[in-house]
Amino acid sequence: MILTGGVFREEIVLDPLTRKIYLELTEPGLEDNRADVDRLAAALEKLVGPVVVPLAAMRRIPTVLRDADWRVTVTVGAGAPGVWNLVDVEPGDTVKRHYGLAVDIGTTTVVVYLVNMHDGRIMGTAADYNGQVGLGEDILTRIYLAGTPGGLEQLQRAILDTLNGLIRRLTDEHGLTGGNISAVAVGANSTMVHLLLGLDPSRICMAPYIPVVNNPGLIPAGQLGLEINPLAPVYCLPSVGSYVGGDVIAGVLASGLHQQPELSLFVDIGTNGEIILGNRDWLVGCAGAAGPALEGGVAECGMRAEPGAIDSVSIDLESGKVRYTTIGGAPPMGICGSGLVDCLAELLLAGIVDRAGRFKDGRREFVVVPASESATGKDIVVTQVDINNLMRTKGAVNAALELLLESVGCDLSDISRFYAAGAFGQYLHLESAITIGLYPDLPRDKMVRLGNASGEGARLVLLSNRKRAEAEAIARNITYFELNANQVFMNKFVGSKFLPHTNLDYYPTVKAKLIERGLVEG
Incomplete structure (x- = not known):
């Protein structure tokens, strides 16, 4: 078939x-x-x-x-x-009643797809916040908790409770039982895999950044506590290292870039900023803690991408009036990652901040929504501290990309296709991301949004043992650059905290906009 x-x-x-x-x-x-x-x-x-x-x-x-x-x-x-x-x-004959799960375990959100393995259809989807969020918003907090008495068991129970709740929801909706599920494929970063399997993640964040395992293989569901057929194989896509996990391997698999002769760039900005560069002949990759500035709770008025979150911002150049939209059209409660990126891009193009990301008039914050319009009764603002954090995030992505390109003797003009992965990549406005330098300034027809590439890669592996072998080959073939102790990266990072980049010639379309508005000289 x-x-x-x-x-x-x-x-x-x-x-x-x-x-x-x-x-x-x-x-x-x-x-x-x-x-x-x-x-x-x-x-x-x-x-x-x-x-x-x-x-x-x-x-x-x-x-x-x-x-x-x-x-x-x-x-x-x-x-x-x-x-x-x-x-x-x-x-009896139950050949056509053949079901499996493709799972994306994110640091914040978990998505489970119920898949008919007889014909490959996705029958249903269920999502929820990762139960570990209540124990620690970020990965480092969870790694620390895992090292305390009973902490690892607590974290494992939290993710299993989340998964089992989603499994029950899906099986109930489709008249199945957990016992009808005979296989699971999981896309997740290295830390999430460790916590799912009850493995100590403490060395992931300490030099020389060594995980317990990169490819845990096939594990019977009953050994983990998943409420499905206890003998069902659970397969976690392999990691390359502490910061390039199975979710990235799943994304590369889903994109197909590893099969193409042209040079492609894959970027997933979430908790970490993960970058893969290459083609069918070679692959290089790196990752760093790029995402925290874009997560809910880090910015002064930051929140997750849920109803009431400001997800887009524009500033009228003549009147200075701010226009915004919120998820679900709900009254504004805060601002999520895509809204932050939009806001910084608009502040630059409106001449309110300079290329170093500093407010030109010395103010300490910019009011996106006045208290009279907000659901909280307080101003929703983007502060100078928020901008500084976002500048570090985008600087890390800039520096990592430059390092990879230099390492293989290529430049941006050699890239034939750019893949934006993950939920953030799906909803982020490309022009804003390019304006601040978070994404490279490439022809827009070369840019592809992959959506939940981790979940799609997990689905492909669930449905094809050849794809499973392909995923393992991808992981083996990636040359991984560790950035945490890389002085070249640190030098580039220090010099990259300008909008969109220290060298404006790397961003010709943004340069043209800035010249047109009299913000830089031609």
Whole structure:
């Protein structure tokens, strides 16, 4: 069967993490008195090769075989190379009732897709805040908590509660039970994978930045506490290092850039700013803590992207009037990441801040929404401190990109396609991101929004063992640059905190706007 999936609608052959096989077995007798498990395993071996039968399945097999009159559907999952693991035995022909989950575990938000693995369709989607948010808004707080007595268990329970709640919501909506779910693929950053698996993440943030594991392989769901078939394989996409995680590998897989001859750039700005540069012949990558300035709660009036958050801002050049929109059209309560980026871009183009990001008139804040219009009864503002934080974020992305380009002897003009991944990349206004230098100044037709590339990559891996092998090859082939102790990066970072960049020639369309408005000389 052929499934259309991925950004470029690449056709993939369905070969999911688990397979369902209908069998009609001969009943045992005096002339054929093989054991029940041996009889089943022999029939399977003729079709798929060697199969390992876990003890938990052995206990059920005799009753199911006899109750089903020896007509059963067996689910097998990928195991050691060339070997399958038995996951389930069901009475009758249930081949078309074949379900799995593609999961994106973000630091803030978790998204679960219920996937029909028989035909590849996404049947339903459920999302919620990561339950760990209540224990720590940011990754560093959670890593610290994981090192305290009982902290790691608390964090693991929080993410499992979130996932199990979303699983129940989806299975209830579609008349299923958790036991009907026979496979899970997860896209997540390195820390989130560690916390899901109950692994100590403490060394991720300490030199030399070593995780416990980069590719944990296939783990039975029952060992984790997921409320699905306990023998269902759970696969976390591999990481490259502490800061280039499985969510990035999933995004590269979904984009297809690793198969293209042209040079492409992949950027995911979230909790970390992750950058991958390359093509089908080579890949380089790096990451740094670029995202905190864009997260709710970091800015003076910052909030998550939820109803009431200001998500776009414009400033009329003649009147100075501020126009804004909010998510859901709700009364403004605060400002989210895309609103912050919009606001800084507009402040630059209106001549209210200089290229160093400082208010020209010495003020300490800019009022986006006066108290009389806000839902909080207070002014919603962007402060000089907010701008300074955002300047550091965009400077880190600038510096990381420059370092990667120099390392491979390329420049921006060599890039044929730019991929913006993640929820932030989906809703961020490209022109504003380019104006402040967060994204490179490339032809707009070269820029592609991937949306939830982590979830899409997880779906591809769930549905194709070839894609799973592809993801692992991507991870192996990325040359990773550690930025935390890189002096070249630090030098570039110090010099990059100008709007949009120290060298305006890197941003020709922004330079033209600034010249047109008399803000810089031609």
